Amino acid sequence: MQIQKNKIFNFIRDLVEKYIPCVSFIMMFFIFLLQIFFRYVIRQPLSWTMEAVSILFVWITLFGSCYAFRSDQHIRFSLFYDKMPKKWGELSSFLGNAIVAVLMILSFVPTVKFIHFMKIQSSSVMHISMEIIYWPYLFFLVVSVIYTIHEMVMELKTAIVLWCKEKRGGTK
Secondary structure (H helix, E strand, O other): OHHHHHHHHHHHHHHHHHHHHHHHHHHHHHHHHHHHHHHHHOOOOOOHHHHHHHHHHHHHHHHHHHHHHHOOOOOOOHHHHHOOOHHHHHHHHHHHHHHHHHHHHHOHHHHHHHHHHHHHOEOOOOOOEHHHHHHHHHHHHHHHHHHHHHHHHHHHHHHHHHHHHHHOOOOO
16 A cells, blocks of 8 residues: 555656656747747747746746756755765755755745735736746745755764764774
8 A cells, every 4th residue: 555655656746846847848849839930930929929938937947946856966065065074064065955944944934925916917918827827836845845854864864874983983
């Protein structure tokens, strides 16, 4: 039963973090080509294509960055941390991630309020509720906090192991 739940969870996670950005990118690309075709070949530009491309770009960026967090391919201050001894680098990374996690957690309620407020507005051409357009940011915020906390736990474990090795007379 647990294995089945993990498969479902992993499928949903992959769906949101990999497949939605992939499908969105394909849609964005074809809409962009459609925009070029109508503008320069038919000479009748479509008004909705620019808005659709912009919305899809935001969704690709937010959902795709969740996958970047998961696969540990996001931007870090590794140049700074690599110059320090390993345990201090792990602790510095932990503190940096703690600051980011706290700020993201503090921004959660204002973000929900803002997204809820934005439902009264819609996009100018396609008339899509701005709440729908901004919803992926809330998902990004929650997932980023979860992945950041997981990363902090791993860094703390590594720092503790290194500290214990040093106390027993191991390497620094």
